[in-house]
Amino acid sequence: MNRANWDDRVPHHVAGDFYDVPGFVAGTSSLDKFEIEEIGTMVRDRTLVHLQCHFGLDTLSWARLGATVTGLDFSAPAVAAAKELAAAAGLQARFVKGNVYDAPRLLGEQYDVVYTGKGAINWLPDIQRWAGVLAAVCKPGGSLYVSEFHPFSWVFADENLDVVYSYFHSSEPLVFDEQGTYTDPDAELEHTRTLEWAHPVGDVISALAAAGFRIEFLHEFAHTHFQRWPFLRRVGPARRYELPEGMPPLPLMFSLLATKVA
Numbered sequence: 001m002n003r004a005n006w007d008d009r010v011p012h013h014v015a016g017d018f019y020d021v022p023g024f025v026a027g028t029s030s031l032d033k034f035e036i037e038e039i040g041t042m043v044r045d046r047t048l049v050h051l052q053c054h055f056g057l058d059t060l061s062w063a064r065l066g067a068t069v070t071g072l073d074f075s076a077p078a079v080a081a082a083k084e085l086a087a088a089a090g091l092q093a094r095f096v097k098g099n100v101y102d103a104p105r106l107l108g109e110q111y112d113v114v115y116t117g118k119g120a121i122n123w124l125p126d127i128q129r130w131a132g133v134l135a136a137v138c139k140p141g142g143s144l145y146v147s148e149f150h151p152f153s154w155v156f157a158d159e160n161l162d163v164v165y166s167y168f169h170s171s172e173p174l175v176f177d178e179q180g181t182y183t184d185p186d187a188e189l190e191h192t193r194t195l196e197w198a199h200p201v202g203d204v205i206s207a208l209a210a211a212g213f214r215i216e217f218l219h220e221f222a223h224t225h226f227q228r229w230p231f232l233r234r235v236g237p238a239r240r241y242e243l244p245e246g247m248p249p250l251p252l253m254f255s256l257l258a259t260k261v262a
């Protein structure tokens with residue numbers, strides 16, 4: 001169900017203004033400023049795998065910073081678009097189609113840096129199994145970098161700050177049935193039903209620790225990557241949104257660096 005929905009979104013995302021594909025081909029980066037500041041120099045001359053890579057913009061942005069990159073996503077149109085984008089941008093990359101839970105078998109190798117996020121974890125039912133996958137594809141002594149929407153931000157309604165969803169995990173998925181996508185609320189999709197799961201920060205950290213990662217830092221940010229609520233204001237560069245002045249800041253994103261204990 002989720003894959004059909006993501007397949008439908010790909011052409012809208014590639015063609016729309018939000019991801020600015022022409023700008024990327026011309027040389028811009030799709031990464032957030034904090035991502036580049038936190039691990040930009042670390043990826044140079046390293047192998048990097050991007051799990052749930054969508055159509056490869058972030059994956060290829062890491063390539064521009066000197067990483068040898070692989071991206072994995074379960075959407076065939078996303079992987080096809082990623083390969084086209086790599087060719088258009090003149091960048092080397094490997095893109096693999098498959099479920100993230102099958103990544104160790106599908107990729108067949110381990111990487112210096114494992115990267116994922118910006119709307120990845122909420123699509124997955126089992127956070128312990130996810131952490132096991134990250135450990136399996138990370139070299140001993142390698143790094144995991146997760147840059148993700150803060151799960152606290154998902155407790156609120158889409159229109160306002162009414163608390164309507166549990167912060168805590170339930171094995172029962174949240175079921176949504178919505179037209180449109182975050183890049184274009186008017187996009188017409190054929191497959192509109194999706195299933196999502198909440199994973200609080202404590203569950204993420206505990207799952208990673210149990211899978212063999214040592215947490216180096218966990219940073220929380222009061223800005224986010226898309227128009228999460230209608231009243232967010234866009235500030236500075238593209239894809240950076242904050243609550244209006246006068247409202248107390250909320251945690252909207254987090255980043256996490258961990259080392260796989262050798």
Ligand SMILES: C[S@@+](CC[C@H](N)C(=O)[O-])C[C@H]1O[C@@H](n2cnc3c(N)ncnc32)[C@H](O)[C@@H]1O
Pocket residue numbers: 002003006007052053054055056057058072073074075078098099100101117118119120123124
């Ligand atoms: C919000 S997008 C990630 C966006 C990406 N960070 C970006 O901004 O380009 C989520 C991606 O997860 C992928 N996805 C969801 N569930 C998956 C799964 N079980 N295995 C592999 N990919 C999955 C979707 O196809 C989609 O491309």
